Amino acid sequence: MFAKGQTVIQWMEQLAPKHLAYPDDRDRIGLQLGTLQKEIRTVLVALDVNEEVVDEAVRIGADLIIAHHAIIFRPLKSIQTDSAAGKVYERLIKHDIAVYIAHTNLDNAEWGMNDWMAEALGIRNTVPVEETQREPLYKLAVFVPATHADQVREAVFGAGAGAIGNYSHCSFNVAGTGTFLPQEGTNPFLGSAGKLEQAEEVRIETIVPQSIRSSVIQAMLKAHPYEEVAYDLYPLDLKGKAYGLGRAGKLEKEMTLAAFSQVVKDKLDVPHVRVVGDPDRIVKKAAVIGGSGSRYYQAARFRGADVLVTGDVDYHTAQDALAAGIALIDPGHNAEKIMKAKVADWLKAQAEKHRYDIQAVASAVDTEPFRFM
Known part of the structure; x- marks a missing residue:
């Protein structure tokens, strides 16, 4: 098919x-x-x-x-x-x-171009060289009968909700009493039409990143037993995961600039590299930006990088980077x-x-x- x-x-x-x-x-x-x-x-x-x-x-x-x-x-x-x-x-x-x-x-995506290049070069525990955006976060609050709270929680967690930093399945739960009066023509999960009903419910609150709002809501509605689901979804001032240009982090092992230049040449499969800086300099932290990223050498330096790997480095930028104390390795734009x-x-x-x-x-x-x- x-x-x-x-x-x-x-x-x-x-x-x-x-x-x-x-x-x-x-x-x-x-x-x-x-x-x-x-x-x-x-x-x-x-x-x-x-x-x-x-x-x-x-x-x-x-x-x-x-x-x-x-x-x-x-x-x-x-x-x-x-x-x-x-x-x-x-x-x-x-x-x-x-x-x-x-x-x-693709450059800015998590596990996209710059993560692939960083992985190939042995750059670990990375952060964006220059942050361009943070994903908006939302708070989902849904009211569920106590008998189905676990079912709904697992559904929204399975769809990706509930992550705070390196913690997953995060939620806050409050027990209470819900009331509703089913109108004519309804088919309520609890109670009967025309009769005021009280139900033991749980208010489940959790965090939802903007990019998965729809899938989380769909998962929640599918798992919820009610015919009409009461829930709130509202934006938070808190911001989520950072996205941005390039990646900076520690090398798996420190080495000379000359040795790291050879790693760049081999791992990115390019015929040569241009190098700015002392070949004997020891590099411990590195940054990489696919394509033409030499203008971000100051941002890479701010991230603690000893060297920036990027393409299309021009003469004057090379001079400025050398004066600023950060090395450059240019494998060309085609390294992408x-x-x-x-x-x-x-x-x-x-x-x-x-x-x-x-x-x-x-x-x-x-x-x-x-x-x-």
């Missing part, structure tokens, strides 16, 4: 929720070309979408390309099919291949290719979980534009 495109993208947005993208119009994410109202048999996961990647997609029979970098970044005034970009658009349309982009939402296998594995796991016959393939095309002589 094949899934619709919308279903595949729902899986993708569980991994990289769209609300984690930059909040303005600087980023281009989501469906950029084609339709998701079709069955998907094969997904190709790519870093960039160029002619070679489209050739690969046609060759393997891909219905959908999920890429990190947008194919349409600025508004189009025309599509000329004899131009380089126009040829790509034309071939995609002719072969009915949709293109979906997950960019800064780590996402291809990771996203493909995620999609394959979701397809298997939901029993869909969908292939997810990591692109074998090298889209690195630079050649090193």
